[in-house]
Amino acid sequence: MHTNRIKIKPLTRYLWALPCTIVGITWVLPVLLLGAKARGVSGALEISLPNSDHIISKLYQRPPFIAITFGHVIIGKSTAELARLRTHEHAHVRQYECWGILFFIAYPLSSLLQWARGRHPYWDNHFEIAARAAEKRALATR
Numbered sequence: 001m002h003t004n005r006i007k008i009k010p011l012t013r014y015l016w017a018l019p020c021t022i023v024g025i026t027w028v029l030p031v032l033l034l035g036a037k038a039r040g041v042s043g044a045l046e047i048s049l050p051n052s053d054h055i056i057s058k059l060y061q062r063p064p065f066i067a068i069t070f071g072h073v074i075i076g077k078s079t080a081e082l083a084r085l086r087t088h089e090h091a092h093v094r095q096y097e098c099w100g101i102l103f104f105i106a107y108p109l110s111s112l113l114q115w116a117r118g119r120h121p122y123w124d125n126h127f128e129i130a131a132r133a134a135e136k137r138a139l140a141t142r
């Protein structure tokens, strides 16, 4: 019985986060089809956008992020940035596994609450603070 629970749990996490993963895949699909680098890392799909010379990069010119996570899809400006931000973005993957589609409400709500309290909507966002804490823990254990 215990073994069955361990086998089912990862699948449940993927299914619970699936609507968000689909949003990420849909958003990045054009560059994915035209040769963006994609690879699986720790159960998530990391996709790096092509460099600025690539014709399709005009679609995603100057994205307002270095890396962004949708469910089990992490989109980054480059493989180097994906590597640099891996712990942080994978912390967001764990948050999607916990919140599922509700993350699309919880994250902006946290930003809104912080903004309403006169704080910074990004830096004081509960989920960003937790992701930065995961980074600090990873650095401390190296």
Ligand SMILES: [Zn+2]
Pocket: 088, 092, 127, 128, 131
């Ligand atoms: Zn973050």
